[in-house]
Amino acid sequence: MRYEIDLRSDTLTEPTDEMRRAMASANVGDDVFGEDPTVNRLQEMAAAKLGKQAALLMTSGTQANLAAILTHCGRGDEVILDANAHTYCYEAAGPSVLGGVSMRPIEGRDGFLTPEQAKAAIRPDNDHFPRSRLLEIENTHNRGGGSVLSIERTSALCAAAHENGLSVHLDGARIFNAAVALGVDARALARDVDSVSFCLSKGLSAPVGSLLCGNADFIKQARRWRKALGGGLRQAGVIAAAGIVAIGTMIERLAEDHENARFLAAELSAIPGISLKANPPPTNMVYIKLAEGRTDSAAVVARLSENGVGALTTAPDTIRFVCHRHIRREHVGRAAKAVRTAIG
Ligand SMILES: Cc1ncc(COP(=O)(O)O)c(C=O)c1O
Missing domain, CATH: 3.90.1150.10 (Aspartate Aminotransferase, domain 1)
Structure with a gap:
């Protein structure tokens, strides 16, 4: 450091000794062929932890959010998000640069929009406007001060989006911080969202990696985007092995x-x-x-x-x-x- x-x-957290040992002795295979047993195990663990059908190992939180947005949105679609969202402030405008996706930043409070703000930002169906397609929320919220969104507020935001035909992506880079702070299961915080990403490489101390979770069809499509973004790794089990230790020992x-x-x-x-x-x-x-x-x-x-x-x-x-x-x-x-x- x-x-x-x-x-x-x-x-800045560095891998634990247990992670280093697990990395050194990981069983590996070619993950682009879907044949790395350690990656497959990590993905199963991650999906179960977040209560989703499937998960995909990504190289970073940025890549996970980008693949999620590219999977949810096409060119000319719009993502509604807080003006201080990590995706809007710190991810190099990836969705716009690579996907032709427009971002609609709205000034929230401590990083969170109200359902009314989210609804008001949804565009009418009109040739002049981008198509409102996705609501992104971030929990915990980094620029919001590590602020936490409750289960109830998450549900209300998701309802506002879903009732209007939008999907919801949760940037849960630090979702386990939120779960621990609220004393709830992370599954409950992700229950109503269509996709959720979380990071192994922040408080959980793994050296690399994030997981994107969602239903099986969503993850199948995201896998193609991951490939296009250069995130198809080969013997990625050496990374996944540290992630398994991270999920197993670093949350509480x-x-x-x-x-x-x-x-x-x-x-x-x-x-x-x-x-x-x-x-x-x-x-x-x-x-x-x-x-x-x-x-x-x-x-x-x-x-x-x-x-x-x-x-x-x-x-x-x-x-x-x-x-x-x-x-x-x-x-x-x-x-x-x-x-x-x-x-x-
Ligand atoms: C809330 C949030 N989302 C996404 C990311 C991006 O993660 P990465 O640095 O792994 O790309 C970060 C990184 O700090 C973050 O704080």
């Missing part, structure tokens, strides 16, 4: 990351000159906002890095801290002290 206390992202421990985030937020809340997006934070992310007239976030982050603390600027006045497996309670206390010094 680049910094002694690296709070930039949970993607996310609660520790949430607890550390709460501790960090409590410590930071005592520092003058900053405010917290949410206190307590909903999951493993803590976003702080610098008071007006303070030095900019890049300068604060630079000073933190001189003291061995990694953090990420997400806007000129906003800094993100993410707790993960390599962050322990004592790190959090030290990080908070470094923030106090850096703010000045």
Whole structure:
């Protein structure tokens, strides 16, 4: 890790010893032929975990969301999503670049639209407009502050989409953080959506990979898109083996990351000159906002890095801290002290 206390992202987590052993001894085959037993097992586990018929190993969350959107939408179709959605902000406009799919960003609250907002964004059938085809939701919501969407709110959004002929894709990169925070089964959070992606390589600590889950026909079509996107891998069992360990051993421990985030937020809340997006934070992310007239976030982050603390600027006045497996309670206390010094 680049910094002694690296709070930039949970993607920095490194594989556990058990993952490395599993990778070294994985049974493999050619997954483009569908013959890698370890990939097949991971896909079965993932589908069962999310309550869907089938799943597909993808190289990244970005690729999983892109393949999902390309499967749901054709050229001239439109995806309705929150203006801060990862897909809209950070996935290089892949759906537009590669699929001719238009994106309709709507300003939600903490990353979530209301069903009324979603309905209002659906276009009438008219030659002038793109065709509203898909609603995308993100849970937990990264730029929303690691915010969590409940089962009830997910159902209400899905109903708004389905009643109007739209499908729903859930970017569940951190769906297990949401499930652990709510104390519910991830299946319940994915029950009403048509497809869901989740990442192995964030808080779950695997080195690579995401899963896209949906019904059998959807996954069959997504598999073709995965091939077109260059995501058809051969002996991918070496990756899948770490994913199996991730799903089997890393989900419950996310609660520790949430607890550390709460501790960090409590410590930071005592520092003058900053405010917290949410206190307590909903999951493993803590976003702080610098008071007006303070030095900019890049300068604060630079000073933190001189003291061995990694953090990420997400806007000129906003800094993100993410707790993960390599962050322990004592790190959090030290990080908070470094923030106090850096703010000045
Ligand atoms: C909410 C969300 N979705 C998707 C992704 C993309 O995942 P990847 O970095 O594996 O492409 C990320 C990455 O941080 C994310 O936070």
